[in-house]
Amino acid sequence: MDLPGAKVGEVCVRFAPEPSGYLHIGHAKAALLNKYFAERYKGRLIVRFDDTNPSKESNEFVENVLKDIETLRVKYDVVTYTSDHFPKLMEMAESLIKQGKAYVDDTPKEQMRSERMDGVESKRRNSTVEENLSLWKEMVNGTKRGTECCVRGKLDMQDPNKSLRDPVYYRCNPDSHHRVGSKYKVYPTYDFACPFVDALEGVTHALRSSEYHDRNAQYYCILQDMGLRRVEIYEFSRLNMVYTVLSKRKLLWFVQNNMVEDWTDARFPTVQGIVRRGLKIEALIQFILEQGASKNLNLMEWDKLWTINKKIVDPVCGRHTAVLKDKRVLFTLTNGPENLARVC
Incomplete structure (x- = not known):
């Protein structure tokens, strides 16, 4: 497995989980692949918590x-948090508004979703910079008017x-927020924060599962609008297991409804x-690395993982009858060990 354009000693990768649940086997693949490339190229590995949604996250x-x-x-080399960069992220958002590369929109959520699907521009898309900055201030202060708004990037509606x-x-x-309390009333989306923090923290290669493929163009476009250096995206296939739920939101439902212990x-x-x-x-490490960083989507069987586990356990596992x-x-054993003549 090779990283494009990677040089020994100059690679920096990051594993960026959202603190909204425990790691599952799919996250393990991402973590182990990042570890593999960091070690192979004698580079750095950052563990970054993508803590941009206080409603779901906790210590x-x-x-x-x-x-x-x-x-x-x-x-890993260091643990960071997206929340470490909230002030700079807010400065960047305001800068993009002033440059006319972003605007504040108060379109209702369902209407916005429908307009995006149909390629219809928002009525707020061509608001003046002054109007946008005024609404942005309302958002930052968490006023009733501000909570009706969001900041959108002005990219390409067609x-x-x-x-x-x-x-x-x-x-x-x-x-x-579990780290900063009620200091902020506005929070960046993952799509906005990720490229900014990647560039800021010196990441050279961002490993992402292929489910984000359609967002790669967005990632690069946002970096360009921000005027930041390019970070190479390296895709790998998402790990899917048969008859297995890997959605943290759905796993949380089982926990909250006492369907499982925890x-x-x-x-x-x-x-x-x-x-x-x-x-x-x-066994898990071997299972993950055998798949490599292939982009081919596949549905893995648990049997394969447990077979690998059995080969590791068998040589060291005691046998008892x-x-x-x-x-x-009562029986008598003949032709056996001298110190074992009768067994009862």
């Missing part, structure tokens, strides 16, 4: 993600790639769940 998830990373034996049809950059959220339930596809069930980390006391039979 519990941060702590357990770090625990899972340690379990996966992923060594592009066949719908991710380029004026995506949302900033939105209001009144919930308290995120560590042995029936869960989380790292802690499958380890609790008896999986050796060596038990006999029920009321079913025991």
Whole structure:
């Protein structure tokens, strides 16, 4: 596996989970691939928490993600948070508004979704810079008027790639953030924050699963509008397992409705769940690296993973035989070890 344009000693990759749940086997693939490339090119690995949605995130998830990373034996150089860069992200959003590359929109959510699908420009798209800055201030202050608005990038509403049809950059959220409390009333979207922070933190190659393929053009377009250096995107296929839910939102439903013990339930596809069930980390690492960074979508069988696990466990696993006391039979062993003549 090679990274395009990578040079030994000059590579920087990042593993950027959202702290809205525990890591599952799909996240493990992303973490281990980042580890592989960082080690291969003698580069740096950043663990960055993409904490841009206070409604879903908590310190519990941060702590357990770090625990899972340690379990996966992923060594990193530094832990950062997108929230570390909130002030600079807000400055960038305001700068884009002043340059006419972004605008504040108060179109209702469902109408906005419909207009994006149909390629219809928002009535607010050509508002003056002064009007946009005034509404942006309302958003930052969390006023009633501000909460009706969002900041959108002014890209291309006619592009066949719908991710380029004026995506949302900033939105209001009144919930308290697990790190910064109620300091902010506005938060950047993942699509806006990710390219900015990647460039700011010195990332050279952003590893992303192929489910984000349609957003690659958006990523590069936003970087260009920001005037930041190019970060190479390297795609790999998302890990899908048969008969397995890998959506954190859906897994959370099981936890909240007491359908399982917690995120560590042995029936869960989380790292802690499958380890609790008896999986050796060596088996998981081998399973992931055998797939490599292929872009081909596939549906993996659990049997393959457990077969690898069996090969690792068998040589070191003790073998014991038990006999029920009321079913025991007296017998004499001949031609056996000298110190074992009778067994009862």
